[in-house]
Amino acid sequence: MESFSLEGRTALVTGGNSGIGRAIVRLFAAHGASIGISHIGDAAGAQTLADELGANGTRVATTECDVTDAASVARLGAWGRERLGAVDILVNAAGISGETSFVDLSIDEWDRMMAVNLRGTFLVTKQFFADMIARKYGRVINIASQLAYKGTHDMAHYCASKAGVVGFTRALSYEGAPHGVTVNAIAPGPVETAMLASFTDAWRAMKFSQLPAGRFGESDEIAPTALLLASETGGAYFIGQTLSPNGGDVML
Numbered sequence: 001m002e003s004f005s006l007e008g009r010t011a012l013v014t015g016g017n018s019g020i021g022r023a024i025v026r027l028f029a030a031h032g033a034s035i036g037i038s039h040i041g042d043a044a045g046a047q048t049l050a051d052e053l054g055a056n057g058t059r060v061a062t063t064e065c066d067v068t069d070a071a072s073v074a075r076l077g078a079w080g081r082e083r084l085g086a087v088d089i090l091v092n093a094a095g096i097s098g099e100t101s102f103v104d105l106s107i108d109e110w111d112r113m114m115a116v117n118l119r120g121t122f123l124v125t126k127q128f129f130a131d132m133i134a135r136k137y138g139r140v141i142n143i144a145s146q147l148a149y150k151g152t153h154d155m156a157h158y159c160a161s162k163a164g165v166v167g168f169t170r171a172l173s174y175e176g177a178p179h180g181v182t183v184n185a186i187a188p189g190p191v192e193t194a195m196l197a198s199f200t201d202a203w204r205a206m207k208f209s210q211l212p213a214g215r216f217g218e219s220d221e222i223a224p225t226a227l228l229l230a231s232e233t234g235g236a237y238f239i240g241q242t243l244s245p246n247g248g249d250v251m252l
């Protein structure tokens, strides 16, 4: 079997309608996967992407889900099992960010960040993990951030949530690995998406100046790492890892 083929596999990508998630969806489809795209409030964007993939022969379906909401995620699980069949590959790409100094950070902002980035990853993974274990095959890929390691000012809530994702990934990998289910993460550096565009010019300039690569990254430079982790052969021996396409912002 070709190392990076996803033929016969089905992948569900939360936040698959935009940014890094969308690049992953396109690359997975190009490598033969059937695709589920979960979005929030972007039915048109998700459908446009689905139409693009469908025109190229990919089996694709879209649905809306708020990853913070247990009932909504339960509906995503039911939808996935009914419309997609077995979900072999789950990518938790849905996420939010925010820039607020710790002194000004409200409890609501903290809770919201944790709800989307950490609770969302937990809730969605919980919907599909047991089935993967039962089928003795699965790939869970969580999108963390290099800021989980490096930290930065005005983003204590974001950095804490992403460090939580790294820890969750490591811990869950112990429960998946004996059953053929790998759990890994990706910690991208700054990537030109709507999220990065939402940062202040001052933060972007500060981050830009720290990058050995001398530029921000592109979503298409992150997706191949997801393909590696998702693939049957190439990804099989990555267990609990967090891989770091990050422009050199963090070197581990």
Ligand SMILES: NC(=O)c1ccc[n+]([C@@H]2O[C@H](COP(=O)([O-])OP(=O)(O)OC[C@H]3O[C@@H](n4cnc5c(N)ncnc54)[C@H](O)[C@@H]3O)[C@@H](O)[C@H]2O)c1
Pocket (backbone or CB within 6 Å): 014, 015, 016, 017, 018, 019, 020, 021, 039, 040, 042, 065, 066, 067, 068, 092, 093, 094, 095, 096, 097, 116, 143, 144, 145, 146, 187, 188, 189, 190, 191, 192, 193, 194, 195, 196
């Ligand atoms: N862009 C970067 O510089 C960068 C760097 C490191 C990590 N990341 C991470 O990559 C992931 C994708 O971000 P992106 O940069 O592509 O930005 P993006 O804004 O394009 O994508 C984020 C996606 O998450 C979805 N989302 C937000 N809240 C949600 C909710 N409650 N329920 C369901 N979906 C929700 C959004 O609708 C969107 O589709 C995020 O987890 C982000 O933290 C991004």
